[in-house]
Amino acid sequence: MTPAEQKKAAAAKAVEFVEDGMKLGIGTGSTAEEFVRVLAERVKGGLNVIGVPTSERTAKLATELGVKLTNLDDTPHLDLTIDGADEFDPALRLIKGGGGALLREKIVATSSDRMIVITDASKKVAMLGAFPLPIEVIPFGAVATVRRIAEIASAYDCHGKIARRVDSYGEPFLTDSSNFIFDCHFGRIPDADALARELNLIPGVVESGLFIGIATMALVGTASGVDMIEPK
Template sequence: MSEKKQNQSEIEKEAAAKMAVSFVKDNDIVGLGTGSTAKFAIEELAKLVKGGLKIKGVASSVHTEELAISLGIPMQELGKTSHIDISIDGADEFTETLDLIKGGGGALFREKIVASLSNNRIIVTDSSKKVEKLGSFKVPIEVVPIAYQYVVNQLEKLNGIVKLRYKEGKIFITDNHNYIVDVAFGLIDEPQKLAESLNQIDGLLAHGLFVNLTSKVIMAKDGQLYTFSKD
């Protein structure tokens, strides 16, 4: 990506994040996503907290929790949270029917729990993330290490091309002490059907197909904001 396009992408992400934050109300419990787009939302929320907004945040990753605390956002543990009023997160791909691929940052399991607990689930993106069909971005999958080879075998039976994720020359380890595999399935005609098949694999903790887990996508493009929802 050229520097100009990258700068434009950052401007779009920030604009979409600010709009999403406008839906947060006093005393809300707010799910905080992980990644570059969610970071803009967290920074905007921190400004509002300093101005008197009363919220509690619930983080989808250790990194997000550390960032939110450093910016003065009061936090509570995900494992002790029974409901979330609104969550704001990014996506690696989305369609107009609100199916997503998430997990490029490796936080997909906790992101999915946050989304599942949320009453209002908002995704913020720049325009590069909108696709006709999911699948150009590989599907991230979190795998329990002792089940790694078994899970790979099962993914290959689903015609997936599996690649173990590395970072800085070492196997990438999630906040939950598991592996991530990035799986190419080609363009996905039926995300719900594939998600159901993945859900049946023992040792697969979570996959990056988010189906029926989004209320609204806010996308910024060329200085304009676009909203996609099922409402």
């Protein structure tokens, strides 16, 4: 299977874990959108679920396809979140945020009893860091915040360019919460647990794209089918 076909296979498998009456967190990105499409077909067939989208983009697609939506203010506890990942390791530590929705994704995922990650095989790594780590930062004092990020990262043997993300027009990319994202090109993150803790202590950092201890299962599309992976 091609990577695109692997994503579709993982999304189709994920829908098997959705039960009637569930309150779902629905992720952001190309793989999560495949899940929305498969879920919408089940909804047309009579499945009764309600979803909390993690981005305006996801909300738009779900609405167009007939998936009923709510929000965390009205539905603060969710049964299951299904989302993609930019990288994951054998312990199901994740890097997320390539689509710019990491803050909402993490809020939704941690409001759920379980999180299932759906990916293609290319996202599985021995150590996180090849994918640039996104960090959401408030605009005020962003330069000072990034200097502190670099200092903390260096203390954990993480080095490389830290660049503010731009949009397709070359302007600063803004999240749905009107914050900046800085992408950290570390190459490797030897101690993701410790780095995640330290980054979240920096004033000005809203959230990092390190998802530690949140995912409970990964469904990984491969050339021969879908592998089910649980944390080691």
